[in-house]
Amino acid sequence: MAVINKADIKSGFGDNIEVISETSELVEKISDFKSNVLAQPRVLLLMSSGNFDNATLW
Amino acid sequence: MNIHIIACGGAVMHNIALALHNLGHTITGSDDEIFEPALSRLKVKGILPEQFGWFPDKINQNLDFIILGMHARADNPELEKAQKIGVKIYSFPEYVYEHSKDKIRIVVGGSHGKTTTTAMIMHVLKSLNKSFDYLVGSQLEGFDTMVKFSDAPLMVIEGDEYLTSTLDPIPKFLKYHPHFAQITGIAWDHINVFPTFKGYVHQFELFANSILPKGKLIYFSEDIELQKIANNTPIENKAYTTPKFEIINHKVVIENEKKYELEIFGEHNLQNMEGAKLLCECIGISNDEFYSAMQSFAGTAKRLEKVLDTKDLIIFRDFAHSPSKLKATADAVKQQYADCKILAIFELHTFSSLSKDFLPQFLNCMEKADQSIVYFNPHVFEQKKWQ
Numbered sequence: 001m002a003v004i005n006k007a008d009i010k011s012g013f014g015d016n017i018e019v020i021s022e023t024s025e026l027v028e029k030i031s032d033f034k035s036n037v038l039a040q041p042r043v044l045l046l047m048s049s050g051n052f053d054n055a056t057l058w
Numbered sequence: 059m060n061i062h063i064i065a066c067g068g069a070v071m072h073n074i075a076l077a078l079h080n081l082g083h084t085i086t087g088s089d090d091e092i093f094e095p096a097l098s099r100l101k102v103k104g105i106l107p108e109q110f111g112w113f114p115d116k117i118n119q120n121l122d123f124i125i126l127g128m129h130a131r132a133d134n135p136e137l138e139k140a141q142k143i144g145v146k147i148y149s150f151p152e153y154v155y156e157h158s159k160d161k162i163r164i165v166v167g168g169s170h171g172k173t174t175t176t177a178m179i180m181h182v183l184k185s186l187n188k189s190f191d192y193l194v195g196s197q198l199e200g201f202d203t204m205v206k207f208s209d210a211p212l213m214v215i216e217g218d219e220y221l222t223s224t225l226d227p228i229p230k231f232l233k234y235h236p237h238f239a240q241i242t243g244i245a246w247d248h249i250n251v252f253p254t255f256k257g258y259v260h261q262f263e264l265f266a267n268s269i270l271p272k273g274k275l276i277y278f279s280e281d282i283e284l285q286k287i288a289n290n291t292p293i294e295n296k297a298y299t300t301p302k303f304e305i306i307n308h309k310v311v312i313e314n315e316k317k318y319e320l321e322i323f324g325e326h327n328l329q330n331m332e333g334a335k336l337l338c339e340c341i342g343i344s345n346d347e348f349y350s351a352m353q354s355f356a357g358t359a360k361r362l363e364k365v366l367d368t369k370d371l372i373i374f375r376d377f378a379h380s381p382s383k384l385k386a387t388a389d390a391v392k393q394q395y396a397d398c399k400i401l402a403i404f405e406l407h408t409f410s411s412l413s414k415d416f417l418p419q420f421l422n423c424m425e426k427a428d429q430s431i432v433y434f435n436p437h438v439f440e441q442k443k444w445q
Contacts, residue, residue: 047403
């Protein structure tokens with residue numbers, strides 16, 4: 001099976017995608033988005049086929 | 059009857075065990091591991107195996123038949139014993155057909171949206187107090203199990219294109235021989251078993267042709283592959299397309315002689331709903347009955363499931379993992395919440411299409427979001443040898 005790395009993922013999904021492999025970094029990004037109240041309302045969309053149902057993320 | 063289930067711990071398999079137990083059959087089973095919620099649900103009914111593992115001694119001539127789960131391998135010791143002593147063996151889709159062969163069978167297939175579409179039909183039938191059996195790939199609100207067997211005259215089945223069993227490597231949906239079937243769309247998936255798109259599309263062609271001669275195919279006409287299949291099948295068919303709708307205060311409103319406000323949103327969901335409506339029409343349900351019931355349909359778990367709804371922040375989670383599903387989901391959220399800032403995060407987890415060669419299929423699939431993140435856990439990749 002071919003090795004998959006961050007560069008492969010970025011290349012596959014497109015340049016405007018941020019790739020994260022550290023859970024702590026992801027949790028921080030989500031926390032920032034949730035706490036950063038803007039003039040416009042915000043929508044967080046979490047998608048996964050796996051274990052992304054960890055409620056600590058939201 | 060005495061029924062043994064090899065690999066009884068899976069999501070569908072333990073529900074089949076529960077459904078057969080509820081019918082009064084004596085159920086035994088085996089699996090190498092059983093996780094929650096299957097473990098507790100089987101235990102409550104007294105049909106949890108005493109030990110995990112495979113035990114050929116459980117296989118004997120007193121069994122009426124065996125149902126073989128998908129993850130049992132060809133060299134499974136219980137399977138080998140059953141073959142040796144000649145006990146009848148069904149795969150689970152073969153058994154579902156056996157159970158429902160004298161009923162009207164409605165089957166929903168397609169690369170995406172089949173669970174939600176099946177759930178829509180079940181919701182409408184339940185709202186109208188119709189008696190029906192079902193098999194659906196997710197635990198739905200309002201239904202105790204994912205499988206129900208009874209003496210109802212109708213069965214609604216989610217038809218999966220993935221393979222039947224280790225003994226029978228053909229798609230499960232080819233086992234059901236429906237009276238009425240819907241195909242929601244075709245987008246290449248499960249490349250581990252369908253290495254070419256052409257080969258994948260061919261499975262849906264076979265599915266269309268497996269509909270009984272006086273049956274009907276319902277298909278999404280904006281899908282070019284489905285259009286070709288419909289043009290070439292001798293089966294009577296009827297197309298559906300995207301319905302006209304408005305979004306008023308973040309709610310979808312459709313008009314069909316009168317106005318109906320819906321909880322669901324996203325063009326893909328509305329398209330699938332139109333197919334579900336045509337399937338329901340095949341069994342005598344009127345448009346008004348269908349849309350009225352659909353007004354209270356809130357969707358299924360992990361399919362655009364709203365887990366937080368405040369004035370400033372809304373959070374959805376979704377099971378999307380293939381490129382077409384990611385795109386449909388991200389597009390739907392942007393369309394419904396055009397005035398909002400959207401952060402889309404996708405966990406690249408393990409699934410049957412994940413490989414380096416497949417990654418380009420994901421190009422720009424979340425482009426409608428204002429900010430997009432792909433998260434992966436290297437530990438999960440290591441476990442699957444993807445490093």
